[in-house]
Amino acid sequence: MSTIDYTKNEVNVKGTRSLKEIDDLIVAPLDRIPNKKFFIAIGFTSTLLLIGTIGIALSFYYGTGLWGNNNPVGWAFPIVNFVFWVGIGHAGTLISAILFLLRQRWRNGIARFAEAMTIFAVITALIFPIIHTGRPWVAAVYLLPYPNQHAVWVNFNSPLLWDVFAVSTYFTVSLVFWYVGLIPDFALLRDRATGKIKKVIYSIFSLGWRFSNRHWQHYEMTYLILAGLATPLVLSVHTIVSFDFAVSILPGWHTTIFPPYFVAGAIFSGFAMVQNSLIVIRKVFDMDDLIPLKTLETMNKIILLTGTMVGYAYSMEFFIAWYSGSQPEYFTFVNRAFGPYAWAYWTMFSCNVFIPQLFWIKKIRTSIVPMFIIAIFVNVGMWFERFVIVVTSLSRDFLPSSWAYYRPTITDFAILLGSFGLFFTLTLLFTRFLPSIAIAEIKAVSEGAQPSHHGGEDHE
C-alpha cells in the first residue's frame, strides 16, 4: 500500500517546464496561424450558428407562430433552452470561485476556460427569454425598472423579475471576475507582442499593469473578494431560476426541493460540458500536462456526486407526490413517467442517473473516450430534464379540457442548434484570441515558483 504525505501540497504542474516555456506553450495558439482542424471546427460551429440565426430571423419576420408553442405550453423550447444554458454556466463559476475559496489547486489549469464558458453560456442563455418576448426590440427594455413614458414600473414581486436581476448580475460579475483574472495575462501578451496593432490592443486591455507587488497585494485581495461574492451568487442564480417554477402553483413545479435540485443539476451539466470541451482543447493544443488526467478524474467524481444528487431529487419528487396526498401532484408525476412524455422522462432518467454511475469504476473515469461519451449523455439528459419539467407540467394541468400535446417545430430545432453553434464558436474564438489558461495563476502553482520559506528576514 502506497503512502501519501498529506503535509505537503501536491505539485499540480509537473516541473518539466520552466516559466518561460509555460508562457510559450499557452500563448502559442495566439501567435500562430491556426491549423486545418481549427478551421474545420469553426466552419462547423459557425454553420450551426447560421442555421440558428436564420431560425431567429424567420421568427422575427413571421412571428413566433413558427414555433411549436401552443396554448397550455407557452414556455416550451425557449425556456427549456434558457434554463439549460444558464445551468451550463454554473460549473464555470463553481470552478473559478468555490474551488478557489476551498484552495483546490487543481482548478488553476481549467479556471480561465471554465469562466469563459460561463460567460458564453450566459450569453447564449440570455437570447432565449429575450426572443421569447416575440418582439425583443419592443419588449426587452421593459424588463428593467427605468422611468418610462407609461409611468409604470416592473413588478418586484415576480420571480421572473428576480430572474432578470439574477441573470444580469451573474453575467456582469462573471465578466468582471474573468477580466480581472485576464489583466496580468494581457500585460504579458503586451510585452511579448511583436506587431504594432496587437501591442496597442493588448496595452488597452492590460490597462498598464506593471506586475508590481504593491498592486498584486490589492489584486489578490480583490480576487478573493470576488470569489467570495461569486460563490453565493452562483448558488442564488439557479435558485432564482427555479423560483420561476416553484413560486407558481402548477403541480410538478410547486415544490420546495426545486432550488437545491436545480443547483445540483446545473453543476452536473456544467461539469459535463466543461469536461467535454477540455478534452478537445487539451488534445488540439497539446496541453496534457497543464490539464492532467487527474483534473479530469476529479471532475468525473463531481459529475458522479451531483448526478446521484439529481437522482435523489427525482425519487424524492415522486415520494412527495404520493406522500402529499395531493391528487393533481400525484397525477402529474405518474403522467411524467407513464404519460405521453414517458419517452422524454426515461431518456432523462437513464442519462442522468444510471449512466454516470459507471464513474464508480476507476478505469472508466480515468480513460478519455468513455468519460467523453458519458459526459455527452449527461448533457443530453440534463436538457431533457428541463424539457420534462417545463413541458409535461404545462401540457396537462388542472383542467383536462385544456390539455394539449406539445410538438416542437423545425424552427425550434434550428434555434436550438444555433445556440450550440453560438456557444462553441465563441469558445473556439476564445481559445484562438485569448490565453485559455490563466498564465500568472499556473506559474504561481508550478514547481519551484514559490520561495522555499516565507519571509526574507532569516536569510542571513
Next chain:
Amino acid sequence: MSKLYSVAALFKTPDDIMHAASKVADAGYEKYDVNTPYPIHGMDGAMKLKSSKMGYYTITIGLTCMSLMLFFMYWVYNIDYPQVIGGKPLFPLPAFVPIMFEITILTGAVLTVAVMLIFYFKFPNNAHPLHDSSYMKAVSSDKFGVNIEAVDPKFDLDKVKAFLASIGAYQIDEIYFDEEEVNTKHKILDSKFVIGMFLIAGFTSISVYLHMNKALYLPPFDWMLLQHKVTAQDHSDFFKNGISSREPVEGTVARGFMPYLYSEDPDGASDNLVNPFVADEENIALGKKKYLTYCSPCHGDLAKGDSRLNGQFPNGPTLHSDKLLSWTDGRIYHVITEGQNVMPGYKKTVTRKERWAIVNYVRKLQRALDAKEEDMQ
C-alpha cells in the same frame, strides 16, 4: 528631455527576490517596488506592506446600494405608483430579498474592482516609464525585479547601484523617461483627440438618425405602426367613393353631440332653456375659471365692464345692468353661445357644461352687487 525614473535590478529565483526585497526595505528605501510575474507568497511581509483594505470598500458599497435599492422599491410601491398585486401588502419585504441580494453582489463586485483599478492603481496608465523597458519584459515572463525610484529621499545613483549589486542582482538597468510622454496637460486640444471626438459624434448621430427614421419602419421592427387596418379619414378602395367607412344615415349625430335649436331665436332660448346644472361649489369654480379666461378680458374680472382693455378694444358692457338682471339664464346662455354685436360666439371653444357654469358664475357676481335682504343673515 529624459529624466531618471528609477534603477531596476533583476533577480533569477523567488528566493533571491524575497531576500532582496527585505534588504531594500531594511535599508530604509520607501519609493521602491517589487515586480514579479505572479504574486509571491510572503512578499507583503518582506516589503513590510500593510494588509489590503479592499474588503471595507466592498461591504460599504454593497450595503449602501442594497439600502438604496430597498428604498427605491419602497418608493415605487408606496409613493410613486401604489398598487396591490396578488393581494400582497404594499411593502412585501420577503419578495424584495432576492433583488436586494443581487444588487449587493452586483455593486459590491463591480465597484470594488473599479475602486481598485481607478483609485488604487491609477489605471489605465500605459505611459508609465517602466513600460517597454527590457526590465518590464523580463519581469512579465520569468524574472523577478526590484526598482528603486529616483524620487526616494535616500536615492543616490551610485550608492543604489552598488547596493543592488551587493544583494545579488544579475542585471541592473537605469530607467529613463521623457517628461513630454507622461505629461497629460492640454491633451484635450490634441488634433487627433478632437478629430476622434468629431468622428464619434458623427457616427453616433448618423446611427441614431438611421435607427429612429429608417430601421424602426422596416418590418419586423416597425413597433406595430404598420398594420393592415383601415383608420379614420383613410383612403380605401373597398367602397366606390373611396372613403374608408359607409356614409352614416341622414340625421346621424356624433356621440355626445347636443344640437342647439335656438341659434336664430333668442326669445325661444329665453323662454325654453333652463339651466340644467346646480350652482354647487364645483360648478361655480368651473364657471369662475372659464369666465376669467374667456369673458373677463372685455367684461372685467367682476363683470363691471371695467376691464384692463378698456379704450383699446370695443368696451364690453357691464353685466350688472337692469337689462341683464331681467334676462333669464337661457337668454345669457344664448349670447355666450351665439355672440351678440361684436361679441363672438363661444360654442366651439367652450363646452355646453362650461357655458352653463359661466351663467351660474355671472349670476353669483350679480347677486354679490345686488344682494337681497335674506343674504344678510
